[in-house]
Amino acid sequence: MLIFFVYLCQNKLNLETVKFILVFLFSISVSVFGQGITKMIRGTITDKETFEPLIGAKVALLGTDPFLGAITDENGNFRIQNVPVGRHTVRVTFIGYEDYFQQNIDLSSNDIVLTIGMVESINMMQEVVIEGEKKGEIINKMATVSARSFSVEESNRYAGSKNDVARMAQNYAGVQGADDSRNDIVIRGNSPSGVLYRMEGIDIPNPNHFARFGTTGGPISMLNNNVMANSDFLTGAFPSEYGNAIAGVFDLNLRTGNNEKYDFMFQFGFNGAEFMAEGPISKKKGSSYLVNYRYSTLGFFKLIGINFGSTAVPTYQDGSFKLNFPSKKGLTTVFGLGGISYINILAEELDSSDLFGIDYSNTYFKSNVGVVGATHRQRIGTKSYFNISVGMQSAINQVSNDTVDFDFKNPFTTFVSNSSISKQTVDVFYNHKINAKHLYKIGLHTDLYFLDLNDSIYDRDLDNFRDLRAFKGTTFLYQPFAQYQFRPTEKLILNAGIHLQSLTLTKKIVTEPRVGAAWSFTKSDRLSFGYGLHSQMQPIELYYAQTFVDGVSTQPNLNLDFTKSHHFVLGYQHRFNFGINLKLETYYQYLFDVPVQTTPSPYSILNFGADFITFIPTNVKSDGTGENYGAELTIEKFLDKGFYFLVTTSVYESFYTGSDGKKYNTAFNGNFTFNALLGYEFRFKNDKLALTFDGKFMLNGGRRYTPILLEESKLAGQEVRDLNNVFNARYENYVRGDFRVGFKVIGQKITQEWAVDIQNFTNRRNIFYTQYSEATQTILTTYQTGFLPIAQYRIYF
Numbered sequence: 001m002l003i004f005f006v007y008l009c010q011n012k013l014n015l016e017t018v019k020f021i022l023v024f025l026f027s028i029s030v031s032v033f034g035q036g037i038t039k040m041i042r043g044t045i046t047d048k049e050t051f052e053p054l055i056g057a058k059v060a061l062l063g064t065d066p067f068l069g070a071i072t073d074e075n076g077n078f079r080i081q082n083v084p085v086g087r088h089t090v091r092v093t094f095i096g097y098e099d100y101f102q103q104n105i106d107l108s109s110n111d112i113v114l115t116i117g118m119v120e121s122i123n124m125m126q127e128v129v130i131e132g133e134k135k136g137e138i139i140n141k142m143a144t145v146s147a148r149s150f151s152v153e154e155s156n157r158y159a160g161s162k163n164d165v166a167r168m169a170q171n172y173a174g175v176q177g178a179d180d181s182r183n184d185i186v187i188r189g190n191s192p193s194g195v196l197y198r199m200e201g202i203d204i205p206n207p208n209h210f211a212r213f214g215t216t217g218g219p220i221s222m223l224n225n226n227v228m229a230n231s232d233f234l235t236g237a238f239p240s241e242y243g244n245a246i247a248g249v250f251d252l253n254l255r256t257g258n259n260e261k262y263d264f265m266f267q268f269g270f271n272g273a274e275f276m277a278e279g280p281i282s283k284k285k286g287s288s289y290l291v292n293y294r295y296s297t298l299g300f301f302k303l304i305g306i307n308f309g310s311t312a313v314p315t316y317q318d319g320s321f322k323l324n325f326p327s328k329k330g331l332t333t334v335f336g337l338g339g340i341s342y343i344n345i346l347a348e349e350l351d352s353s354d355l356f357g358i359d360y361s362n363t364y365f366k367s368n369v370g371v372v373g374a375t376h377r378q379r380i381g382t383k384s385y386f387n388i389s390v391g392m393q394s395a396i397n398q399v400s401n402d403t404v405d406f407d408f409k410n411p412f413t414t415f416v417s418n419s420s421i422s423k424q425t426v427d428v429f430y431n432h433k434i435n436a437k438h439l440y441k442i443g444l445h446t447d448l449y450f451l452d453l454n455d456s457i458y459d460r461d462l463d464n465f466r467d468l469r470a471f472k473g474t475t476f477l478y479q480p481f482a483q484y485q486f487r488p489t490e491k492l493i494l495n496a497g498i499h500l501q502s503l504t505l506t507k508k509i510v511t512e513p514r515v516g517a518a519w520s521f522t523k524s525d526r527l528s529f530g531y532g533l534h535s536q537m538q539p540i541e542l543y544y545a546q547t548f549v550d551g552v553s554t555q556p557n558l559n560l561d562f563t564k565s566h567h568f569v570l571g572y573q574h575r576f577n578f579g580i581n582l583k584l585e586t587y588y589q590y591l592f593d594v595p596v597q598t599t600p601s602p603y604s605i606l607n608f609g610a611d612f613i614t615f616i617p618t619n620v621k622s623d624g625t626g627e628n629y630g631a632e633l634t635i636e637k638f639l640d641k642g643f644y645f646l647v648t649t650s651v652y653e654s655f656y657t658g659s660d661g662k663k664y665n666t667a668f669n670g671n672f673t674f675n676a677l678l679g680y681e682f683r684f685k686n687d688k689l690a691l692t693f694d695g696k697f698m699l700n701g702g703r704r705y706t707p708i709l710l711e712e713s714k715l716a717g718q719e720v721r722d723l724n725n726v727f728n729a730r731y732e733n734y735v736r737g738d739f740r741v742g743f744k745v746i747g748q749k750i751t752q753e754w755a756v757d758i759q760n761f762t763n764r765r766n767i768f769y770t771q772y773s774e775a776t777q778t779i780l781t782t783y784q785t786g787f788l789p790i791a792q793y794r795i796y797f
Helices: 002-010 015-032 152-157 165-169 298-303 710-716
Strands: 038-047 058-062 068-071 077-084 086-093 100-107 112-118 147-150 195-199 231-234 248-252 263-269 272-282 287-295 315-326 330-345 361-380 384-403 412-433 438-459 464-489 492-503 508-519 525-536 547-549 552-554 563-575 580-597 620-640 643-657 663-665 672-684 689-700 734-746 751-759 767-773 778-783 788-796
Touching: 038 086, 038 100, 058 077, 068 077, 086 112, 100 112, 100 620, 147 165, 152 165, 165 248, 272 315, 580 643
Parallel strands: 038 112, 195 248
Antiparallel strands: 038 077, 058 068, 058 086, 086 100, 147 231, 231 248, 263 272, 263 788, 272 287, 287 315, 315 330, 330 361, 361 384, 384 412, 412 438, 438 464, 464 492, 492 508, 508 525, 525 563, 547 552, 563 580, 580 620, 620 643, 643 663, 643 672, 672 689, 689 734, 734 751, 751 788, 767 778
């Protein structure tokens, strides 16, 4: 039935057809659930900063009749049984701590297991009620600006997100997402390569299938939202524990498996067919496992006529896991993430809708990524804890490109790459809460890189292959940090920190101060400020680029400095009635020590990642600059009584200066973004049936490009761009509307979900790029994905 629905969508289903399908869904679903379905909410409550269990905390479900609640035991654990399915709000109170609220907990498929950290009140002896953590607030309290947490439900619910946390984040203020082919995160005009991904305390490589070295995006994410817990997303002036990034941070957490009973999930949809299992390893000790595996289904959707932007069929598989071993005063976790992907893009099969092909070229691309890590946290007394994380990771790219003639015959290999970047990581930190007002954290991140780089290109002048990179060896990146928080009153938070970063390859060292402040001058209004000096090492490919002088191979880029950034942010937040929040931020970012070419040219590393194929020059120097500035507005109502909306808009400028001394737009200077999302959830039959409608409208400034000189291209027999107008032109604005319908049937032991996400429902032809065709001697235009229905079925049992 699900595939039948997708087929109808692809052939422009009408309103009567939609009504028939929805009635059919209701008729087959009402019979599969019983009466009086109840489940359990349980969890653990600790001090947020020390993980010390809070004994005797009161937990209550608001609005239940009869009253449902519990009191935590000597380990901080609680359980509330016989809770009716549906959405609930939890309130936790404990003497000397700020009240904690968690709203709209969806009790449906499985029992809910909560891990709650409470913040100690400064006015411990006063009888006052302090409103605690609100939905969407950052998990890391050291961040005062440009940060928010996100939930797994948001990545499921937001139309057009494809269950991808990166695509979900493209809806947030300051983030541009106008590329249907990839989930790149463009933050405030910065290159997506400036984003850091951290998982369970370890910095990880690009977590996407078909990912190139040095980038952070890709067509399909390996971050499976079924195994994710609430996480943080930061877009500037972030705390000192984060380093080697100048644009933003994804601080990701994996959820813990059920340690009391076995649960399973099967899902089939556009992203793949996947199976998830979780359950106890030892019920007595409270240990658990969570494991997920997914295999691609795009070949199937290709057969039924779905156009997803590639004439070739991508093949991929991925898996993730987390093992959890609690002890009396500690916690040990073991986790992993890995993926295998390959695609063969053949020139003969290309058409104007292909987003990845190269004119008259066959491209063979394979990428493997794997991460495994272990973390141990040990409480020391009642005020401190020590944390150590170790990990190993590897990313492998195997790429070859063959040029073919105008009849798509006689392939000739012009490019070959077989490279790997591996890393061993050790992270340690010590966290100590002196009292409710004073907190500090010190630590050290270390990364030992193992490099095996082998890239070569055919040189017509030599009539032979020439090495672009040929290196095997190691380099070491270390990053000590310290941060301190002072809360003089309940209304004022002051953060300060310092981060040091050094790379043994270049022997460069940079010291980075970070400061932040937040002042809640009324119950509804808050001012915030943040500043940070941030730095980032260059893409590995750039350091080891080779050139030949008098027949001798050299690597002139080995002494490049870190790209650095001063980032200033000023924010204001207001909370209206009915749960509506407004947030306004302005920012200025100055970048320096940016790699540009030694000879006068418009090249800058700040444009890295703008295209799938990126030019990596030799003979560069750390002498360029850049600047980004703008303002961002967010108006949001979190899901409440079935309704939510999110409206974000940004206006910004992004410039850089090349070695020729001229000022240019960056490739990511779209000038503005606008997103509007809203949705409503209907609940029926005592919350056993749920029907959701979600919509999204996106308007972004058009993609920047350098114009093609047609007559010069004809004379040269190849594409010639106007280097006097680099990124000075812009395609038409990117416009897209998405719509999602979801239906859920909740049973005592089995819960089923159906969803159809109709992306670009107006079938607008947004321009992706233009290129010169030597065969036709014309400029060809490739358009982004058109009308795309995406179906999904999920069952919990």
